[in-house]
Amino acid sequence: MELTGAEITIRCLQEEGVEYVFGYPGGAVLFIYDELFKQEQVKHVLVRHEQAAVHAADGYARSTDKVGVALVTSGPGVTNAVTGIATAYMDSIPMVVISGQVPTSYIGEDAFQEVDTVGITRPCVKHNFLVKDVRDIASTMKKAFYLAKSGRPGPVLVDIPKDVSQQKAEYSYPATVNIRSYNPQTHGDIGQIKRAAQLLLEAKRPMVYAGGGVVLSDASKQLTELVRLLGVPCTNTLMGLGGYPADDKQFVGMLGMHGTYEANLGMQNCDVLLAVGARFDDRVIGNVGHFNSVPRKIIHIDIDPASISKRVKVDVPIVGDVAHVLADLLSVLNSSKQKPDAAALKDWWKQIEEWRSANSLAYKNSSEVIKPQYVIEQLHRLTHGDAFVTSDVGQHQMWAAQYYKFNHPRRWINSGGLGTMGFGLPAAMGVQLAHPGATVACVTGEGSIQMNIQELSTCKQYQLPIKIIALNNRYLGMVRQWQEFFHGNRYSHSYMDALPDFVKLAEAYGHVGILVEKPSDVEGALKEAFARKDDLVFLDFRTDMTENVYPMVPGGKGLSEVILAEDL
Amino acid sequence: MRHIISLLMENEAGALSRVAGLFSARGYNIESLNVAPTEDPTMSRMTIVTSGSDEVIEQINKQLNKLVDVVSVMDLNDGDHIERELMLVKVHAMGEAREELKRIADIFRGRIIDVSDKTYTIELTGSGSKLDSFLQAIDHSLILETVRTGASGIGRGDRILKL
């Protein structure tokens, strides 16, 4: 039977088992919206801004292992979506974005709401397609989902001109997909895996550095088993948090710019480093020259060959999916007669414990003013470390990462690579829809929340009982901190003046708002918020205005050149 | 170092801009780039001349491979290869210079492919440096136009770039 392009598009989403589409309508997608209207299987969530649609799809994907889907119209719909797409791209999040385009015969004529969507999005998608023939929609959609999810995941955009969505073609969804130019490698080379095992067994000061790839690969079980078997310290990147249980004694915390002292010194001083699904980001290893000044052997497991030896030369590259490679590595280790060097490990742990005793995350609590760290600690305690926590970007993000101890993957949802303010609330919507009964907290700042505050309306419409934990320091705190440290206390435009009354604002959108000004009220306010199971509660915590995030490795410095809280 | 990279890619709209976009986004050099369909019309072959440290060249190869439209990549510098470039030069050819230009073109095995009473158009193939030498050998003030394709390359013997 012949179906229209729009019908085919929706059928494809149904075939892929898509539960939610986050979107915003417009002229170029009217036929697609018409088809959405006529069915019930795929539910559409109407956001208030296209950026939020993409972030919501992103949050949905990060908190599940599914592909997030967004739908936007041509022109401004697409340009609004670009920030969301780039955010997903930088963090390798599987996503399909469908965009409407002007009719094929108008393309190139500067038609109403025409932009070169494929051109604009090219640098921030894994791949994109412009579908010019209705007969190609089904196969393109199949490819899009396959590309988004396989190999190194990422956003894929499908641009559909309006006339193509209206024309008819015979429909059948392809059962299989084959792209001759695309064959991601999932299994690692066994010879390399054996070399890695040997290096790890002989190591005197081994260290595991695990990143977002572990989460994306759903490999935390294998990682945990490996780290325990080897008896080595394990650190996570910001993107890897939850990939290894934070309350395990072998966990040394997050590393990098705002990582713990023990994680950074361990990273710097280890003799064998096993990097698992992590990409040696500049916020992680700081100054490359400084990092390379200490000799160490590096084993790097990554599904993307281009991630390997990009910034740091590695000795044993292993291209493959973390879950498979770790399983193979475990079986090599388990069948080896050799055991890790217990004496050397004992000395190494002694050293690590010494670093750990610096207690680099300690902070001075106050009975006068609310300390942001204290709020996160209480959030962690009262949610039993079991909430989904989304975050915006800034100091509050770092405090959430440092003080909310994630024991499970896919619970910590934040924009690491692009660092997109405005991510937290819409991402929380996607998370809450994916996990209806779960506790979802959005840790944010008074700056970031205003970048997508309009989504409070979407939350009302779909009854999403998100708990907004605003650490309101009246500053673009992260910017202020850099200005304090590196720009002679000149707080150029980092002050948040004329803030709205967030309690009233929440109420205006039909939600509950609570203002919290005293440390002694923090616990009670959080309890009250979490007791309101069905309400979105906006908690406006007036926190210490000038608190800084410690430890801090300044940009361009080496991992051991760290500023600790007591240094100042 | 200078590298000559060959690649096969899907002959699809936009494929070229993905490659060009990659080079500009990541700050890689392009000395020359040429592309045309192969005997299999679904595929195009591209030759890119670039330069960079070993690490940069390694990244270029990996990033090219990562593009979904790119079918296969070969760094011709990894083995023996042949390199050719085509140049068309239109020169002012009057009086004594007319004879002289013909003579030099012959020495470089060039062919005169278009003649007017004032001009010659000379076709020349060879390595880039041979074409450079030709341009140096003739009187610079006589050159009206030059068009160069940039290098095309192919591996020697059994070195074959295939699907």
Ligand SMILES: Cc1cc2nc3c(=O)[nH]c(=O)nc-3n(C[C@H](O)[C@H](O)[C@H](O)COP(=O)(O)OP(=O)(O)OC[C@H]3O[C@@H](n4cnc5c(N)ncnc54)[C@H](O)[C@@H]3O)c2cc1C
């Ligand atoms: C204000 C701010 C401060 C920050 N401070 C820090 C900090 O102190 N510490 C820190 O760590 N980060 C920090 N970041 C985040 C930082 O910018 C990077 O986003 C982050 O470090 C990258 O994490 P990652 O290396 O785990 O890589 P990701 O971006 O998570 O990349 C994952 C890697 O795994 C690979 N991969 C994906 N799937 C698989 C698979 N199935 N199998 C194998 N490999 C796979 C990918 O190819 C990629 O190389 C900060 C960000 C912001 C905004």
Ligand SMILES: Cc1ncc(C[n+]2csc(CCOP(=O)(O)OP(=O)(O)O)c2C)c(N)n1
């Ligand atoms: C869209 C966007 N614009 C600018 C920045 C730069 N930036 C990083 S952190 C920050 C301040 C965030 O302020 P707030 O949300 O109040 O968080 P705080 O640091 O105070 O906790 C800014 C402006 C960014 N990351 N994203």
Ligand SMILES: [Mg+2]
């Ligand atoms: Mg702030």
